[in-house]
Amino acid sequence: MNQIYIQDVFEFLESLPNAFVDLAIIDPPYNLKVANWDRFKSENDFLDFSFAWIDSMLPKIKPTGSLYIFNTPYNCALFLNHLRGKATFQNWITWYKKDGMSAHKKRFNNTQECILFCSMNPKKYYFNCDSVRLPYDSVSRITHAAKKGILKNGKRWYPNPNGKLCPDVWEIVSERHKQKVNGRTQKLNHPTPKPKEMIERMIKASSKEGDLILDLFSGTGITSIVARALNRQFIGCELNKDYLDSSLEIKEVK
Numbered sequence: 001m002n003q004i005y006i007q008d009v010f011e012f013l014e015s016l017p018n019a020f021v022d023l024a025i026i027d028p029p030y031n032l033k034v035a036n037w038d039r040f041k042s043e044n045d046f047l048d049f050s051f052a053w054i055d056s057m058l059p060k061i062k063p064t065g066s067l068y069i070f071n072t073p074y075n076c077a078l079f080l081n082h083l084r085g086k087a088t089f090q091n092w093i094t095w096y097k098k099d100g101m102s103a104h105k106k107r108f109n110n111t112q113e114c115i116l117f118c119s120m121n122p123k124k125y126y127f128n129c130d131s132v133r134l135p136y137d138s139v140s141r142i143t144h145a146a147k148k149g150i151l152k153n154g155k156r157w158y159p160n161p162n163g164k165l166c167p168d169v170w171e172i173v174s175e176r177h178k179q180k181v182n183g184r185t186q187k188l189n190h191p192t193p194k195p196k197e198m199i200e201r202m203i204k205a206s207s208k209e210g211d212l213i214l215d216l217f218s219g220t221g222i223t224s225i226v227a228r229a230l231n232r233q234f235i236g237c238e239l240n241k242d243y244l245d246s247s248l249e250i251k252e253v254k
Contacts, residue, residue: 001212001233001234001235002224002228002233002234002235002249003235003236003248003249003250003251004215004218004221004224004235004236004237004238004244004248004249004250004251005235005236005237005238005250005251005252005253006237006238006239006241006250006251006252006253007237007239007253008237008239009053009056009216009217009237010052010053010056011253012216012237012253013053013056013057013060013216014056016060016235017060018059018060019059019060019061019062019063020060020061020062020212021060021061021062021065021212021213021214021235022061022062022064022065022066022126022207022208022211022212022213023061023065023066023067023068023202023203023206023207023211023212023213023214024057024060024061024065024066024067024068024213024214024216025067025068025199025202025203025213025214025215025223026057026067026068026069026070026214026216026217027070027192027194027217027219027223028050028053028069028070028071028216028217029046029049029050029217030070030071030072030075030192031043031046031075032072034191034192035191037239037240047078050075050078050079050082051082053216054069054079054082054083054086055086057214057216058086058087058120060214061120061214062120063120063121063124064120064121064124064125064126065119065120065125066090066117066118066119066120066125066126066127066206067087067116067117067118067119067120068093068115068116068117068202068206069115069116069118070113070114070115070194071113071114071116072113072114073112073113073114076092076114076115076116079116080092080116083116083118087118087119087120088118088119088120088121088122089116089117089118090117090118090119091116091117091168092114092115092116092117092168093114093115093116093117093168093169093170094112094114094168094169094170095112095113095114095115095170095172095198096111096112096169096170096171096172097111097112097113097172097173097174098111098171098172098173098174099111099173099174117206125206126206126207126208127205127206128204128205128206128208129165129166129205130162131204131205132166132201132204132205133160133162133163133164133165133166134163134164134165134166134167135163135164136159136163136164137164142159145157145158145159146158146159146161166201166205170198170201172195172197172198173195174195175193175194175195189220189242189243190219190220190243192219193219193220193222194219194222194223196222196225196226199222199223199226200226200230203223203226203227203230203232204230207232209230209231209232210231210232210233211232211233212232212233212234212235213227213232213233213234213235214234214235214236215227215234215235215236215237216236216237217237217238218236218237218238218243218244219238219243219244220243220244220245221236221238221243221244221245221248222245223236224236224248225245225247225248
């Protein structure tokens, strides 16, 4: 517990008991060739690998647990089809990165990644909507509504003092752009780190203090770092220990 294992994902999953974790947050390979671990001989090889780790992971999640999987829109569509009958689809989350990285002239520019949010049970799973409320968009209208309310369907609606419910489109700037120096993007230790506030949103919404978070393909270990900060337990695996934040305890498995 509370360690990152330097180990192959399948060996690591095999070592875990079934119905063990409360929440899985998975940032796996995308088959975009950003590094050696993201290169596959063909799309079929990539999908075989992806479906295999998904099938190995699902039994490790408690029947009341949930999972989030990052990937491209295309890959998420294929993953979702594979998950039919194995987990319950809850949301297709669109991460609007505001990245400006692509410059396609034969199709619309890609500024998003997708996140699948699923639960193991259709109804019996934890979700705390109040923990991830966001500021209302219209400040003046909400200020007025807080005093007199807004008439909706014959009833007076008053805004929640903690903000609006979180939608399924997340506008969060990528780490690549957050860490610019003098307006220039820098080479990061890991090619695809995820923003802290995004992981924090998932953990707050889908777990309680003391719950166990599964962090496969840990990368920098940001999921585990946030889990620790929010008083959750964590366990994860990563092949390249050089990616991991130095604050994390690692265990090399030979």
